[in-house]
Amino acid sequence: MKIVYFLIYFSSLISFVSCSKKTTVSKFTESHYIVNNREVDSSIFKTISPYKKVHDEQMFLVLAKSDDVLVKADVESTLGNFFCDAVIYETKKILGKDSAMLDVAVFNKGGLRNSLPKGDITVGNIFELMPFDNEVVLLKLSGAQFKDMCFKIVEKGGIPVGGMRLVMKGTTPTDITVNGKAFDENKDYWVVTSDYLANGGDSYNFFKNAKERKIMNVLLRNVIINYCEDITKLGKTIKPQLDGRIQISK
Helix, strand or coil: CEEEEEEEEECCCCCCCCCCCCCCCCEEEEEEEEECCCCCCCHHHHHHHHHHHHHHHHHEEEEEEEEECCCCCCCCCCHHHHHHHHHHHHHHHHHHHHHHHHCCCCCHHHHHCCCCCCCCEHHHHHHHHCCCCCCCEEECCCCCHHHHHHHHHCCCCCCCEEEEEEEEECCCEEEEECEEEEEEEEECCCEEEEEHHHHHHHHHHHHHHEEEEEEEEEHHHHHHHHHHHHHHHHHECCCCCCCEEEEECC
16 A cells, blocks of 8 residues: 655744744745555554454344345435334334334434445444434424424425325425324424434424423434344344325325
8 A cells, every 4th residue: 555654844944033023934845755565564464353353243244134225215215214114113112111102203314324235234234324323312392393394394305204194295295194193283293313303403493492302312323223133033024115105296
């Protein structure tokens, strides 16, 4: 590997008449030294090898199998559907007897950093999907705040959601349903999302004023890993699908 080191030498003739005088550079020279050494430093390689072995074993561990590739897309995507449904499933497990309180999952497309492959899905794949240490947060929204969220979904041309459906008619969300029931602006709804969005990231400012919030103290990445493991334990595979949870009015 070619490594270029830039060694810059400054030689200055500095005169101080008083402490108020500024320092000036009177001379500048630059030299370049090119080192081309492809030999592996055996001592360093020996030191890191055990850690690399453990790292590779963990990252290449197969968690689940997918019947097809999971990808991002506008309006609705197989990756977004999988992600939101997985988060709802695992968050309900964490909530236990209070699982019925959770209504909807909402995330942003930019938070999903990579697609997931057809076939084996590894720990490394999930780290590529979620490289950031975002945490799970539950927010209690008023009906008005939930409606603002629906307008944001339309404004962004559709984002990953779970537990709800809506139709985008121009700039207006219509036919909004939550868990199969018509949206009621007089009700409160619990939404699971990331700490990034919960704090107003990506212009989701209405989340900052949620009526209540619960910090779940679990990473989204770990939630997806747990879901993949649970699917495998049940003898199932991941089945990417589009179900029309977000549609564009014709």
